[in-house]
Amino acid sequence: MRIVIAASRRLGYFLVRSFCSKGHDVTLVNASKETCTFLARKLACLVICGDPTDPAVLEDAGIYRAEAFLGALDRDEDNLVACQVASNKFGVGRALAVVSDPDNVRSFTVLGIEAFSATEVVVSLVEQRTSFDTVTYLSSLAEGRISVAEIVLPPNSPAAGRKLRDTALPPNALVASIVRGDELVVPRGETVLMEGDKLTLLSAPADLGLTIRALDGGR
């Protein structure tokens, strides 16, 4: 895939390296002469020095042949404008913007640019990596309105041996699936929970703590 990337020095270096290692054809655009000289020396790709929000510069970067454009500069507004030029002026198939302010994901979408929040990615990665013995935080859905977690029912669980409907789960929590050994059990009110069951939980972020406590007894 031919990609044009507008990125800051640090991010640009690692992004290009990653894309190139996967066989993509990358061109990097950056406004600083020093950064471009530095990166051109270290990277095998084409580096264009110039303002990535300037159509003439994107043209030099081969935007006409590009299948995707990534705006990964430090400032959200620069990524927005660069992506809009790439998309509106040059008709690039995919123009993606990285944003720091998670609220801008929705704004950018309204403005016609696909965006994702670096902040949210990092936050959810930290949460995922924070797993206690029995609980793993998996992700968040619907722009943070739903938390997803996985829990293995410990031996002393207050829920073990009880029907799902008889547990102390908060009303807004859902047990989406149960993996028991090799088997997938679709939970219903009647389902009896057992020690060792791996449950996938969905709930509002504020209720997740309560949900987990209902199942692991709150160690």
Added chain:
Amino acid sequence: MHRKRNYAVVVGCGRLGALVANELSRRGESVVVVDIDPTAFSALEQAFGGFTIEGDATELATLREAKLDKATILVATTASDNVNLMVAQVAARVFKVPRVFARVMEPRRELSFKDVGVMAFSPTSLAAEKMYQAIWADSGEEVRP
């Protein structure tokens, strides 16, 4: 007939922003001025009757704090064309502000603003236009910007 008061948000309290904010206030409009640098508000005159908000206008939370959803006018006059372009669009398309104006320094960017339906003013282009008219006023040549 009493004209309904505007609620204007001015983003960027530099020379132009302060000038516009002062004038809006003088004419009895409700004004809120946003700037990332609190010392910028010293450019507002003594009699300025509006509010000020210190914050980064590229953060949605700042625009919400300025109650942009209630605004009838948005003026984007920061030092950065890209910030102005972003704030203007977010104001028009996300907050549905009916009248949005932006200052753009780089004349070539005027087209980008036009593409997204924002009324842009380039001091550079405007000054050049006036100068051409003055330079060739007597020549009888048609002066086109």
